[in-house]
Amino acid sequence: MPFVKDHPLLVPEVALHISRFITLKDALSCARVCKAWSDPFSSVVWHTVDFEAHKKFVDVDPAAVRKHGHRIRAVLAIRQARHLQALHGSSVHRLSKLSILLSPEASFQAFCGDLLRQNAASMTELYIGARKESSLVFPFDAVCIPIGSQATSKLSILTIRGLQMTRDGLSSLLKMCPVLKFLRMIEVTLFNTSCHEPYQHTRMVEVEAPLEQLFGLNADSTSSTDLSILVHFPRLKIIRIWCSAASPVLPFSDMKTKAAQFCPRLSNVDLRGSSVITTSLLAQVFRCLSRIHVDRMSSGVIMAILGHQETLKSLSMVIPFCDYYQQDEVPELDQGEPTVLGWELQLIPQTCSRLVCMNIPFYEMDIDVIETTRWTCTELEELFIRIRGLDTKEKIGRVMQLWVDYRKSIEEERECCSEECTSSTSMDVDMESLFLGNSIEERVARLLVRFQELRRVWLGHKTCEIRRATA
Numbered sequence: 271m272p273f274v275k276d277h278p279l280l281v282p283e284v285a286l287h288i289s290r291f292i293t294l295k296d297a298l299s300c301a302r303v304c305k306a307w308s309d310p311f312s313s314v315v316w317h318t319v320d321f322e323a324h325k326k327f328v329d330v331d332p333a334a335v336r337k338h339g340h341r342i343r344a345v346l347a348i349r350q351a352r353h354l355q356a357l358h359g360s361s362v363h364r365l366s367k368l369s370i371l372l373s374p375e376a377s378f379q380a381f382c383g384d385l386l387r388q389n390a391a392s393m394t395e396l397y398i399g400a401r402k403e404s405s406l407v408f409p410f411d412a413v414c415i416p417i418g419s420q421a422t423s424k425l426s427i428l429t430i431r432g433l434q435m436t437r438d439g440l441s442s443l444l445k446m447c448p449v450l451k452f453l454r455m456i457e458v459t460l461f462n463t464s465c466h467e468p469y470q471h472t473r474m475v476e477v478e479a480p481l482e483q484l485f486g487l488n489a490d491s492t493s494s495t496d497l498s499i500l501v502h503f504p505r506l507k508i509i510r511i512w513c514s515a516a517s518p519v520l521p522f523s524d525m526k527t528k529a530a531q532f533c534p535r536l537s538n539v540d541l542r543g544s545s546v547i548t549t550s551l552l553a554q555v556f557r558c559l560s561r562i563h564v565d566r567m568s569s570g571v572i573m574a575i576l577g578h579q580e581t582l583k584s585l586s587m588v589i590p591f592c593d594y595y596q597q598d599e600v601p602e603l604d605q606g607e608p609t610v611l612g613w614e615l616q617l618i619p620q621t622c623s624r625l626v627c628m629n630i631p632f633y634e635m636d637i638d639v640i641e642t643t644r645w646t647c648t649e650l651e652e653l654f655i656r657i658r659g660l661d662t663k664e665k666i667g668r669v670m671q672l673w674v675d676y677r678k679s680i681e682e683e684r685e686c687c688s689e690e691c692t693s694s695t696s697m698d699v700d701m702e703s704l705f706l707g708n709s710i711e712e713r714v715a716r717l718l719v720r721f722q723e724l725r726r727v728w729l730g731h732k733t734c735e736i737r738r739a740t741a
Contacts, residue, residue, distance in 0.1 A: 319357075322347035328356045336361055343367065345385075354381035365389040366424075369397040372406050372433070379409070386412035391421035399431030402457060408433045414446050423447045429454040437465040437497070444471045444502055454478040454510075460499070474503045478510035478540075481547070485525045500532035507535055508561075513543035513551070520547070522554040529555055537561065537581075542588065549574045560584065567633060572614050579622045586629035586654075594631070595654070600663055600730045603656065604632065612636045612658070619645040629654040631728065637713050650721045654728040659710045663731040670734040672715035673727065677736055 316338045319327055323346075339361035348354060348370040358381050368389065370382060390413055398413075400406040408430060415423050425447045435443070437460065444450065451473055460483055479499065481487065486497030500506065529536060538561040541548045545568040552562065552574035558581045564571060565588035575585065594601070612635050619628060625647035634656045660666055707713075718724060726735045 316341035318342075318344040318346065320344075320346040321349070321353045328352050330356065332356075340364060345369070347371075348382075349373075351375065351378045351381070354378065354385065357385060363388045364392050366392060367395040368393055370399075372398065372400040372404070372409075374404055374406065379406075383409060383412040387416075390415055390423065391419070392424065394424050395427040396425060397429040397431070398433070399429070399456075400433050402432050404432065405459075406433055408435045408439065408443070410435075410439060410443060410446075413443075423449065425450055427452045429456070430458050431456040432458070434459040434461070436461045437468075437499075440499065441465050441467065441469040441502065444474070445469045449473055452476040452478075455480075455483065458483070465501075468501045470504055471502050472505050474506060476508040476510070477503060477506060481511050481513060481520070484509065484511060485528055487520065498528050498532065500528055503533055505535055506533040508538040508540070509533075509536060510540040511542070511551070513541055513547035520550070522550050525551075526555045526557075530557070539563070541565075545571055553577055562586075563588070567615070567630070569614055572617065576617060576621055581624065582622045583624050584627040584629075585618060585622075585625065586627065587632060589631065595728050595733045597731070600661060600666070603634065613639050616640065616643055619647050619650075621646065623647055625650060627652040631656060631730075634658045637710065637717070640717060641713065645720070648721065649723050651723050652726045653718070653721075653724060654726075654733075656730050657710075657714055660714060660729055665711055666729045666731045668711040669714045669718070669729060670727065670732075672711065673718045674734065674736060676715070676719050 319342055321327060335356065339357070340363065342362050343365060344367035345357065345362070345365060346367070346369040348368075351373070362385065368386070370385075372379065372382060386409065393413075396413070398408070413423075413425070415421055423446060426449050428447065428450060430453075435458065440460065444453075448471075450471065453474060453476075455478065458479075477484070477499075483499055485500065536556065537559055539551070539556055539559055540563040541551060542565045545566050548564055548566075549568065549570035552559075552571065557578075559578045560581050561584040562575055562578065562582065563584075563586050567587070575582070589595070612633065615630060615633060615635055616639055618630075619625060620643055623646040626649055628647070628650065629652065631654050636658050637660075640657075660669065714729065718727060725737070726733060728734070
């Protein structure tokens with residue numbers, strides 16, 4: 271049955287709003303309903319072209335690509351010449367996100383250059399790389415806004431992988447991207463030539479790069495201050511570093527000087543790899559950190575973390591995949607990890623009084639030890655830990671239920687008090703059992719209820735979240 275003329279779904283703004291909440295398959299069906307729906311729902315269908323997920327896109331009629339190319343906002347996983355050919359000569363000129371792996375072939379690079387130039391003024395996120403064995407140079411001319419153009423670069427996230435550039439080239443790149451906030455450099459060959467005029471990028475807040483490039487470490491020179499790329503980022507707040515165990519003996523005192531001189535606002539570090547180097551960086555290079563993210567713990571790492579106890583607010587670890595905390599089953603602990611860390615981990619919540627987030631999911635704590643100590647982090651909001659003996663989803667679910675019921679009863683009691691209600695509050699949980707019981711579930715629940723600001727908890731199975739009460 272056709273829509274009546276004044277049907278609300280024919281209002282363009284209504285259809286556009288609906289289009290944001292449906293699947294790609296449903297959007298394709300909706301785009302075929304009528305002319306009025308064609309525009310908003312076709313925009314959903316054509317928004318993202320992912321050559322990894324949509325392998326048959328290379329067979330789409332070129333006429334269709336030319337007709338709808340202006341709707342495409344993201345192109346991902348370009349790795350072959352035929353991927354570029356599917357877009358070449360089309361109206362793809364409003365991309366906000368582009369991911370491309372360069373190839374040495376001249377035709378591939380020519381097509382790639384055209385696509386980059388067409389979208390240089392609209393891109394906000396760019397991943398550009400090359401195969402590790404190649405020796406390709408970063409295509410500065412393709413990402414640069416043409417001289418005389420009224421447009422300015424909108425690029426805010428840039429990932430460079432496997433390409434080559436000089437220090438002056440890096441400085442020029444930063445200058446042509448004034449709103450860049452996040453730079454990731456992976457396996458980039460950065461020629462260690464001195465930079466005559468290092469551009470100071472005042473908007474850059476996050477950088478990921480190898481330790482050697484961040485601090486200008488040069489095996490052939492003991493004086494390498496001018497080689498550190500940190501000189502370009504005076505307002506840097508976050509650093510991500512891969513710490514290779516193969517690195518030579520490092521001049522940590524020199525690195526400490528550079529960190530203090532070049533990025534005095536640095537407060538967050540993300541350290542991956544060697545726990546030995548991670549320990550040294552935390553203990554000898556960085557000071558007054560508020561957030562620490564690591565991929566492994568050791569006695570040395572824990573002791574180094576404690577050196578930031580006066581300022582540390584968030585401590586977290588790298589998880590293997592994004593849905594790790596929502597698995598149906600309790601993930602097994604790595605038996606190869608040392609078990610002596612339980613009591614050492616206790617030192618963190620005992621001494622770091624400003625801690626708001628503690629996310630350490632791969633090591634067990636002992637409730638016997640917890641009950642004999644005092645955690646000073648009274649403002650804790652997020653707690654992701656494992657506790658020995660709490661090893662089934664039924665036990666974990668019981669703890670969560672006790673915690674949630676207790677918090678509900680507290681909120682209800684506060685509501686009653688605010689309304690000067692004299693009637694007794696209904697309790698969904700046996701409070702006497704919670705505070706006097708001796709099962710592992712009740713003991714852990716007693717730990718959780720100590721923290722009035724606690725909102726998110728994971729104890730090995732399914733994150734439980736309590737939303738803040740609205741005023």
